[in-house]
Structures are given as structure tokens and as C-alpha cells.
Amino acid sequence: MINCNLTLDRTTLEEVIEIQRLDYNNLTVDQKLSIAKVMELFNKPLKEILDDSTTDLPYRICRQCDKVMNEGYVIDAGDTYCSDACLHVNISQEEYLEMYDDGEGDSYYTTWDEIIIDPQATDTQLVGVIPKCLVDHYSLECVSFNVFMPPGVLKHLVKRGHWSDFMTYYQDIPDMIANPDYAGQNPKEPNSVEIYKVVNDHVILPIKLNKESGLFLSSFFILNNGTDKIQKRLRIGRIHPFSFFIK
Incomplete structure (x- = not known):
């Protein structure tokens, strides 16, 4: 429960928001009182707070x-x-x-979640949120759209010679996953999605599904002869423009 005697700050408000995202009818009396107290302290409704164009809250x-x-x-x-x-x-x-x-x-x-990727991480970290339409199209049985990256993937990138590619674009990975230019599936990997983003290079982000731990980024690299490879994969139907999946 929120301690309503604390100074109202971003953390306190975020706790209230997380509570409000639950079914209000199932909240405890204390949780409902916490929400009411914080709204009283703010002296304006939550909707007005989040509608403020200057808010940095990820909601x-x-x-x-x-x-x-x-x-x-x-x-x-x-x-x-x-x-x-x-x-x-x-x-x-x-x-x-x-x-x-x-x-x-x-x-x-x-x-609206701010996702910050640490290239030196020793723990699994969140790297993006995959569009629901891709999960639906490829019938991926996952409970979350969150995409994680285990620390072993960083070692894989070094071993395969992709570390420079990753370091060039790692800060853009959340946006690449959320807003791909093309997407598809490796025919040899049924529980997977390939995301393609065209920036200064043609980048591919293979995402796989572990049925126990969820979606994870398995690699990251720049395609050599990217324009030709993307056009070929479009012709054979392995990949499609992202708009194809938005039905």
C-alpha cells in the first residue's frame, strides 16, 4: 500500500497508476483510499496529469x-x-x-516505457515490446509482448563478429522492435519472428520464443548486401512490409 504521509513524487504516483491498472472492483479498501488520497494531494484528476504534454511518466x-x-x-x-x-x-x-x-x-x-539497454549487463534485460499484430500473425503463444535479452546473447554477438553492429545501434533497439520496416519468419524457426529495420544499414533482429521465459532477442546484426537480401525475401514471401500485418 502507498504511504500517503510521504511527499508526493513520481514514484508514489507510479505506484498509484499501477494500482489503477488493476480491476478497481478487486482493490482493497486501503488501495482505494490510497488512490483517493493521492488525487486529493495532486488536486487534479489522474487523467489530467497524464494528458499533460510535459509529463515524463511512461503512461x-x-x-x-x-x-x-x-x-x-x-x-x-x-x-x-x-x-x-x-x-x-x-x-x-x-x-x-x-x-x-x-x-x-x-x-x-x-x-511509453523508457527502455535503456546496458551493453555490459550481466543479467537478462528488457530490450523492447513487440507489436501484438506480429505475435498474432505467427501464433506465438506468449503471455507478454516484452522482449528480453539474456546476457549470453552479448557473448554470442562478440563471438560472431556482430559486436560493432550492436554497439552502433543498441540504443535504437526498442524503437526498431516496436516500429519495424519489415517482418517475417525463418522457415526453420517456427517459434520466432525476424524484424528488419532500414536505417543507415539494413538491420535484422531475430526474436525467438522460449515457452517458459517468453520472447527474447537472439542476435543482432547488419545484413551484408541488405537491399538485395530484403528484396529477395520479399519476393519469396519470407518477409512482408510491416503494414501487411496490421489488419
């Missing part, structure tokens, strides 16, 4: 159901929706695809 409010969320749709760099169901009450899939504009528009799916 937003769904415009349709008022759910507190840390990932979802952004429409025209403004309205936010937590799910396909809420989005489609107001905007059809065809309208969304037109606004998404193959990743060039101001409408997209994203996460």
Missing part, C-alpha cells in the same frame, strides 16, 4: 475506455487508444493504415 489514458496504459496506439500524434477494439470504435482499420502511411505518418503503435 497514457485510452481515449475510449479511460484505461491507464503504457503501450498502445497514437493517432495523429494526439489521441491514444489501448487496443484494436478501442481504436476501431472511432477509426476503421483502413483509416488507420492510411494515417500510418507505412511508418511515415503521425499514427502508430508504441510503448
Whole structure:
């Protein structure tokens, strides 16, 4: 439970938000009182706090159901929706695809969690959140869209000569996973997804599923002759533009 005698700060507010993301009807009386007390201290509703464009909190409010969320749709760099169901009450899939504009528009799916990757980590770390449409398309039986990276992958990158590639782009990995240019699946790896991002280079991020621990980034490297390889994989149907998966 939140200690309401503490000075109200970001940590306290985030604890309240996490509580509010649960089913309110199942909260304890103390939890409900904590929420009420913090809102009283702030003297303005949580929705107004999160709608403030200057907030650095990694949460937003769904415009349709008022759910507190840390990932979802952004429409025209403004309205936010937590799910396909809420989005489609107001905007059809065809309208969304037109606004998404193959990743060039101001409408997209994203996460507001700040993910910081440590290239020297000795523990498993969160490196991104994979779009739900990819999980659905490839029928990946995972309980979370979070993508992790075990420390052994860093050793693998060094051993395979990909360390320089990783160090060039590791800070961009969360965005690459959330907003790929292309995606597909290695036919020899059924419980996997390949994510492709075109930056200064053509980068591939293979993501695999461990049914016990979830999704993990298994490697990271720049494709040699990337343009030719991507075009070939598009022709044979191994990969598709990301817009193909947004149905």
C-alpha cells in the first residue's frame, strides 16, 4: 500500500497508476483510499496529469475506455487508444493504415516505457515490446509482448563478429522492435519472428520464443548486401512490409 504521509513524487504516483491498472472492483479498501488520497494531494484528476504534454511518466489514458496504459496506439500524434477494439470504435482499420502511411505518418503503435539497454549487463534485460499484430500473425503463444535479452546473447554477438553492429545501434533497439520496416519468419524457426529495420544499414533482429521465459532477442546484426537480401525475401514471401500485418 502507498504511504500517503510521504511527499508526493513520481514514484508514489507510479505506484498509484499501477494500482489503477488493476480491476478497481478487486482493490482493497486501503488501495482505494490510497488512490483517493493521492488525487486529493495532486488536486487534479489522474487523467489530467497524464494528458499533460510535459509529463515524463511512461503512461497514457485510452481515449475510449479511460484505461491507464503504457503501450498502445497514437493517432495523429494526439489521441491514444489501448487496443484494436478501442481504436476501431472511432477509426476503421483502413483509416488507420492510411494515417500510418507505412511508418511515415503521425499514427502508430508504441510503448511509453523508457527502455535503456546496458551493453555490459550481466543479467537478462528488457530490450523492447513487440507489436501484438506480429505475435498474432505467427501464433506465438506468449503471455507478454516484452522482449528480453539474456546476457549470453552479448557473448554470442562478440563471438560472431556482430559486436560493432550492436554497439552502433543498441540504443535504437526498442524503437526498431516496436516500429519495424519489415517482418517475417525463418522457415526453420517456427517459434520466432525476424524484424528488419532500414536505417543507415539494413538491420535484422531475430526474436525467438522460449515457452517458459517468453520472447527474447537472439542476435543482432547488419545484413551484408541488405537491399538485395530484403528484396529477395520479399519476393519469396519470407518477409512482408510491416503494414501487411496490421489488419
